Amino acid sequence: MAWLQLQLQLQRIINKIPPLPHSTPPSRFFSKSSPYVVKVGIPEFLNGIGNGVESHVAKLESEIGDFHKLLVTRTLKLKKLGIPCKHRKLILTYTHKYRLGLWRPRVESIKA
Numbered sequence: 001m002a003w004l005q006l007q008l009q010l011q012r013i014i015n016k017i018p019p020l021p022h023s024t025p026p027s028r029f030f031s032k033s034s035p036y037v038v039k040v041g042i043p044e045f046l047n048g049i050g051n052g053v054e055s056h057v058a059k060l061e062s063e064i065g066d067f068h069k070l071l072v073t074r075t076l077k078l079k080k081l082g083i084p085c086k087h088r089k090l091i092l093t094y095t096h097k098y099r100l101g102l103w104r105p106r107v108e109s110i111k112a
Contacts, residue, residue: 040067040098040104040105041067042057042060042061042064042067042070043057043061044105045067045070045094045098045105046060046091047105048094048104048105048106049090049091049094049105051086051087051090052087053087053090053091056081056083056087059081059082059083060081063081064077070091070095071095071098071099073095075088075092078091078092
């Protein structure tokens with residue numbers, strides 16, 4: 001009973017709050033180009049992870065070959081290739097995030 005009264009009070013308070021005005025057009029937020037790599041391969045992916053994982057680019061390209069095969073590679077395969085545990089964990093974590101669409105490798109900024 002008390003829970004229902006609390007919900008009704010909260011609903012009345014929420015209804016009294018005026019909506020925010022939409023003075024800025026939403027296109028303003030999307031005017032900049034994307035800072036992410038458009039075509040992702042094994043070298044771009046491992047360079048995006050960093051932390052020393054990029055040292056395994058040649059090994060993974062020769063053994064696995066395709067980026068999409070890397071996305072479904074399991075830990076035992078990486079272990080057989082001689083990749084250390086810390087790097088395996090990073091690769092598997094970021095491949096999972098990439099598959100879910102939560103992470104993409106960023107473009108390296110050009111330093112003058």
